[in-house]
Amino acid sequence: MRLTEQQIRSLYGQDVQDRSGAKIGTVGQVWADAAGEPTWVSVQTGVMGHHESMAPLEAARMQDDGRLRMPYDKxxxxxxxxxxAGAEEPLGTDQLAQLYRHYQLSGQGAVRTPEQPPQRMTGAxxxxxxxxxxxxxxxxxxxxxxxxxxxxxTENVQTTVPVEHDEVSVVHEPIGEADRTAARADIGDEQRxxxxxxxxxxxxxERVPVERVRLTRDEVVEEQPVNAQVRRELVDADVPERARRDR
Known part of the structure; x- marks a missing residue:
């Protein structure tokens, strides 16, 4: 399985699954051959374990989610x-022989000689x-x-209303010659x-409805300032002046 440099970096800490999809452990280290190609990984199988089981990358498959699937059972x-865990020494000849026998590998492919054994990849x-x-x-x-x-x-209301009343006036009308025969000429007390x-x-x-009163709600958007402190890291490189190359 050929891997890019980015894929190699992404292997560290990824889950390792067996051929059925069950989790075996996580990738602890990656080992490369003399040509620099990754050939083995060590698998952490316990929380407090000090040893990591070796597994070949030759037939392994990296899935889309980054997990590594092995063609072996757990x-x-x-x-x-x-x-x-954390070993930096190259794999010895005896170790390689044991691994080839354990996984029944043919040993063909990348060069694995005692002078150039697989070494742990550290990257830049x-x-x-x-x-x-x-x-x-x-x-x-x-x-x-x-x-x-x-x-x-309760409040006072003042208004006006027109009212009518009768008033009496005394009118005197003289009786003409033509009307005297019809008018009574009695003398005496009389009252009308x-x-x-x-x-x-x-x-x-009276009770009269005059208006409806209700509450309405409107959402008003306004900008409010927010002040907070955030932290960021700065990286300083301590490189000798003769070895420094500005970019």
Whole structure:
């Protein structure tokens, strides 16, 4: 299995699965042959383990999610010859022979001689620079309650209303010659009455609906400033002046 440099870096810490998809462990180290091609990985199979089982990359397959699938069952990989965690010594001839026998490999392919045994890949020195980024969102919370409350108040109302009343005037009309025969000429006391009318204001009350009052809610968007502190890392390279190359 040929891998790019980026894929090789991504192997560290990835899950290793057996041929059925069951997890065996995670990649601890990657080992390369004399040509620099990755040929073996060591698999961490325990949380506190000090030894890592070796597994060949020749027939392994890297999946889309980065996990490494081996064409062996879990027991075969976990019972394989192991190396100490963090070991930096090249694999010896005896170790290679044991691995070839364990996995029943033919030994053909990349050169694996005692003078040029597989060595642990370390890659170029690098650090990962991280920084904090501000993620600003909003959170809804109660901001009070709006109520409609109806209450009764009493107030004075002044207005005017037209009223009528009767007024009496005394009118004297002389009787002409033609009317004297029809008019009575009796002498004596006499009394006549006329009914008089007068209006006065009368107040009554009625209940009349005059308007509807309701609450409406509008969402208003406004910009509010947010001040926060974020941290970021700076990387300083300590390189001798003669070896420095500006980019």
């Amino acid at each position: 027991a075969t990989v976990r019972s394989a010859p192991a190396v100490e 020195p690098e650090v990962v620079r991280s920084e904090e980024r501000l993620r600003v969102g909003t959170q809804s919370e109660p901001a009070g309650q709006a109520r409609l409350r109806k209450r009764v108040v 009455e006329m009914e008089l009318r007068a209006e006065h204001p009368v107040v009554s009350k």
